[in-house]
Amino acid sequence: MSKLTSNYVCQQCGYSQVGWAGKCPECGNWGSLVETVTEKFSSGGFKRGRGESTGAKRVQPVAMSAIPKVSTVRTSTNIPELDRVLGGGLVSGQVVLIAGSPGIGKSTILLQLSNNLSKKGVLYVSGEESLGQIKVRANRLKMTKNDIKLLNETDLDIIISTARNEALTSKTGILVIDSIQTMATSDLTGMAGSVGQIRECTYRLVQFAKESNITTFIVGHVTKEGSVAGPAVLKHLVDTVLWFEGEESLTLRVLRAVKNRFGPTDEVGVFAMEETGLISMSNPEKLFISDDKKKVAGRVISSVMEGTRPLMVEIQALVVATKMTYPRRVAQGIDSKRLELLIAVLQKRCGLPLYEQDVFVNVAGGISIKSDPSCDLAICLAIASSFFDKALGVKTIAIGEVGLLGDVREVVAQTKRVKDAKRLGYINTITNSQTDYLQQALKKYLS
Numbered sequence: 001m002s003k004l005t006s007n008y009v010c011q012q013c014g015y016s017q018v019g020w021a022g023k024c025p026e027c028g029n030w031g032s033l034v035e036t037v038t039e040k041f042s043s044g045g046f047k048r049g050r051g052e053s054t055g056a057k058r059v060q061p062v063a064m065s066a067i068p069k070v071s072t073v074r075t076s077t078n079i080p081e082l083d084r085v086l087g088g089g090l091v092s093g094q095v096v097l098i099a100g101s102p103g104i105g106k107s108t109i110l111l112q113l114s115n116n117l118s119k120k121g122v123l124y125v126s127g128e129e130s131l132g133q134i135k136v137r138a139n140r141l142k143m144t145k146n147d148i149k150l151l152n153e154t155d156l157d158i159i160i161s162t163a164r165n166e167a168l169t170s171k172t173g174i175l176v177i178d179s180i181q182t183m184a185t186s187d188l189t190g191m192a193g194s195v196g197q198i199r200e201c202t203y204r205l206v207q208f209a210k211e212s213n214i215t216t217f218i219v220g221h222v223t224k225e226g227s228v229a230g231p232a233v234l235k236h237l238v239d240t241v242l243w244f245e246g247e248e249s250l251t252l253r254v255l256r257a258v259k260n261r262f263g264p265t266d267e268v269g270v271f272a273m274e275e276t277g278l279i280s281m282s283n284p285e286k287l288f289i290s291d292d293k294k295k296v297a298g299r300v301i302s303s304v305m306e307g308t309r310p311l312m313v314e315i316q317a318l319v320v321a322t323k324m325t326y327p328r329r330v331a332q333g334i335d336s337k338r339l340e341l342l343i344a345v346l347q348k349r350c351g352l353p354l355y356e357q358d359v360f361v362n363v364a365g366g367i368s369i370k371s372d373p374s375c376d377l378a379i380c381l382a383i384a385s386s387f388f389d390k391a392l393g394v395k396t397i398a399i400g401e402v403g404l405l406g407d408v409r410e411v412v413a414q415t416k417r418v419k420d421a422k423r424l425g426y427i428n429t430i431t432n433s434q435t436d437y438l439q440q441a442l443k444k445y446l447s
């Protein structure tokens with residue numbers, strides 16, 4: 001016979017006490033006491049807290065060779081870009097955490113997924129919006145299926161009990177929790193959103209998902225620093241962590257797999273936010289490259305790797321004479337310090353007098369390439385093109401990293417990028433195979 005209680009347990013040394021205090025009396029750490037569910041047995045059991053145990057049951061380890069092979073059966077979400085990020089679809093019992101800034105599209109994509117898989121049994125639980133608000137969003141997204149079961153509740157124990165009573169189809173049922181920061185269990189006295197509540201509620205959802213083989217989606221809030229709100233253990237408990245990126249003022253949305261036990265973590269999904277919801281972009285180049293076929297000075301096409309997918313991006317540069325003591329260097333979509341470094345290389349190695357010029361560089365479409373040096377050559381060529389007021393060819397693409405010595409270096413997956421560029425119609429490629437140094441590239445293509 002067991003009884004559930006709650007104690008405050010130190011996350012540093014494991015000390016347990018009934019009441020909360022700011023400082024742990026055992027190790028002296030401030031703020032390390034977190035409310036935790038403890039399970040006390042009347043006899044012959046164990047007691048959580050400081051590691052004491054009596055009568056522990058012995059188990060035998062299993063050899064890996066004795067474990068039978070299990071094939072992973074996946075269920076398509078009917079959202080191509082989401083399936084791509086998940087590794088091919090959903091797995092029974094998978095727990096997925098979706099995080100991102102407010103208004104980025106977390107609830108939208110989950111409602112679309114619920115609509116696509118409504119026949120398999122979906123329970124959509126919202127602790128933030130009323131059922132009427134969800135209905136209004138569904139009408140705006142032009143959802144025609146009415147098989148989705150909606151629940152407005154914040155008590156996790158009631159939610160799990162309801163999910164069992166609704167008899168969600170095993171291996172195909174879907175449970176959506178929006179969001180984990182609004183959920184709470186009566187076994188703890190803390191408020192919803194506290195460290196103890198988030199950890200315990202997530203733990204119970206994971207246990208329920210694994211026992212019932214129901215795929216569970218959890219929406220997580222983010223802090224102002226850009227990380228998932230709550231304890232770090234939240235990301236460790238779930239199977240998959242998906243992160244939404246994008247500017248609210250733009251239509252571009254990028255979904256990244258930060259963690260995935262059932263697939264790769266280097267895949268991304270590209271979406272466009274429209275009136276009818278998130279639309280999968282099979283050809284994302286349409287978002288990043290303009291249809292203008294005229295030669296324009298300061299415009300150079302390059303390629304970046306998003307996971308295993310090469311994406312064509314348009315680098316735009318504008319160089320104008322400055323009237324200020326210190327010329328301005330404005331970068332959008334690239335690292336500002338990287339821009340200053342490339343301008344210094346152009347001045348020192350190529351002799352461009354940019355110390356009297358304002359330089360503005362932008363990556364069209366709103367995508368960020370701050371961590372990819374493969375666009376260095378395109379950025380330098382775009383700046384030089386604007387400075388000389390001479391355009392490169394329309395079907396020209398530049399791929400390469402530029403070193404401090406002005407040399408052009410090969411980048412990761414360069415062959416794959418060039419091959420994909422040729423598939424899209426880019427005939428002329430500028431890489432380290434065509435030019436060894438940046439100065440040679442300027443003379444060859446802009447002289």
